[in-house]
Amino acid sequence: MSKAKSTFFCQQCGHESVKWAGQCPSCGQWNTFVEELVQKDNGKNNPGWKDYNSEKRTAKTVSLNEIKNTEERRLPTADVELNRVLGGGIVPGSLVLVAGEPGIGKSTLFLQNGLWLKEIVVLYISGEESEQQLKMRADRLGLKNDQFYLLTETSTQIIFQEIKKLKPQLVIVDSIQTLHTTHIESSPGSVSQIRECTAEFQRFAKETNTPVFLIGHITKDGSIAGPKILEHMVDTVLQFEGDRHYAYRILRTLKNRFGSTAELGIYEMTDSGMRGVLNPSEILITQKEDQLSGIAIAATIEGMRPLLIEVQALVTQSVYGTPQRTVSGFDLRRLQLLLAVLEKRGGFHFGMKDVFLNIAGGIKVEDPSIDLAVLCALLSSYEDVTLPQHICFAGEVGLSGEIRAVNRIEQRIAEAEKLGFEKILVSKYNQKGLAKQKFNIEVVTMGRVEEVYRYLF
Numbered sequence: 065m066s067k068a069k070s071t072f073f074c075q076q077c078g079h080e081s082v083k084w085a086g087q088c089p090s091c092g093q094w095n096t097f098v099e100e101l102v103q104k105d106n107g108k109n110n111p112g113w114k115d116y117n118s119e120k121r122t123a124k125t126v127s128l129n130e131i132k133n134t135e136e137r138r139l140p141t142a143d144v145e146l147n148r149v150l151g152g153g154i155v156p157g158s159l160v161l162v163a164g165e166p167g168i169g170k171s172t173l174f175l176q177n178g179l180w181l182k183e184i185v186v187l188y189i190s191g192e193e194s195e196q197q198l199k200m201r202a203d204r205l206g207l208k209n210d211q212f213y214l215l216t217e218t219s220t221q222i223i224f225q226e227i228k229k230l231k232p233q234l235v236i237v238d239s240i241q242t243l244h245t246t247h248i249e250s251s252p253g254s255v256s257q258i259r260e261c262t263a264e265f266q267r268f269a270k271e272t273n274t275p276v277f278l279i280g281h282i283t284k285d286g287s288i289a290g291p292k293i294l295e296h297m298v299d300t301v302l303q304f305e306g307d308r309h310y311a312y313r314i315l316r317t318l319k320n321r322f323g324s325t326a327e328l329g330i331y332e333m334t335d336s337g338m339r340g341v342l343n344p345s346e347i348l349i350t351q352k353e354d355q356l357s358g359i360a361i362a363a364t365i366e367g368m369r370p371l372l373i374e375v376q377a378l379v380t381q382s383v384y385g386t387p388q389r390t391v392s393g394f395d396l397r398r399l400q401l402l403l404a405v406l407e408k409r410g411g412f413h414f415g416m417k418d419v420f421l422n423i424a425g426g427i428k429v430e431d432p433s434i435d436l437a438v439l440c441a442l443l444s445s446y447e448d449v450t451l452p453q454h455i456c457f458a459g460e461v462g463l464s465g466e467i468r469a470v471n472r473i474e475q476r477i478a479e480a481e482k483l484g485f486e487k488i489l490v491s492k493y494n495q496k497g498l499a500k501q502k503f504n505i506e507v508v509t510m511g512r513v514e515e516v517y518r519y520l521f
């Protein structure tokens with residue numbers, strides 16, 4: 065046995081150091097270094113996947129022109145939303161990390177997806193729950209599958225022995241923080257253990273062409289080192305997020321070697337598991353009978369999917385010396401920029417007003433085309449005048465008060481038309497793309513913020 069070695073790891077980003085330091089030189093966080101005992105053996109008594117694999121591959125250099133293109137065969141799942149965020153289905157040999165807060169619904173989502181895949185052998189490895197707990201959850205989902213196998217184990221040595229016997233076509237690991245390998249002496253959940261276990265599954269996935277899903281926990285500030293240090297090792301990173309007070313959950317792609325990184329899947333948490341929401345625009349717009357000021361509808365796009373979302377603004381007289389600026393689901397600095405544009409270009413005195421902004425449905429939006437809807441909601445609340453019903457907005461606002469063109473305007477207009485809106489207000493610089501097409505919705509084009517104010521109020 066080799067000599068035990070002690071190393072310090074940053075629990076935030078996984079940076080390795082030979083001695084303790086107050087501040088991590090990699091991520092800049094304070095008091096995150098923890099000492100871990102790292103003891104790598106020669107591997108004879110502690111086999112990982114590479115030791116079980118009898119077919120030893122020899123690496124050799126090849127010319128790029130010699131490599132033949134093969135069609136990427138994907139395994140489509142029964143879950144439309146999961147197919148969307150993965151880029152069209154599960155890629156053979158891919159390693160997918162699913163990160164999210166504890167209790168958000170990751171285990172439920174992937175248990176039901178594993179049970180839906182009836183034509184392949186699925187192995188679900190759980191280090192957190194017993195077989196009885198998983199059986200109860202499967203019964204609650206009302207799903208049965210003869211090709212679905214459970215393994216409640218945390219040692220990678222035993223896991224790979226079982227994999228060698230079963231030969232599954234899909235492996236789901238819940239969660240990567242509970243696994244440990246005998247190559248490393250530190251405790252499960254530590255940086256070195258998580259990294260080594262992931263490396264073993266990566267070798268297994270690439271050599272056998274078997275897709276592997278790794279589920280990992282993070283807290284709101286991302287303080288558990290697990291998922292953050294694995295992002296460069298895996299092919300796809302999916303973030304599962306949502307407010308526990310809402311029934312809706314969002315599956316977001318942060319990294320994808322086989323598809324777009326801007327995709328979004330929306331789920332609704334029900335008694336019978338996670339249900340994919342096929343038309344999210346209807347749930348993101350509240351159905352109200354009374355007309356209220358400070359509400360505007362924005363036509364935005366997340367990935368390939370157009371969404372209509374409700375922007376709510378409240379502008380009130382400031383009681384204290386410093387006015388408040390509070391946002392939910394929107395960038396605070398972007399709000400301050402829009403308020404400065406209204407102050408300078410429109411002469412509205414927001415300097416003595418408290419401003420509160422909320423994106424309905426608990427969704428976070430980064431698309432700049434929401435600017436125009438935010439601006440109109442602010443003006444509506446400031447003047448206490450209701451915006452006309454059945455009108456929506458799509459446009460980016462520049463610092464000089466101009467309304468800038470946004471991409472894929474036809475898709476936004478088509479989505480607004482589908483949901484029964486009568487007018488959509490867009491930038492006049494988008495006219496080139498609209499000249500050839502005819503829509504059943506009135507498209508109003510504007511170039512400046514002042515024109516929008518005169519048109520609406």
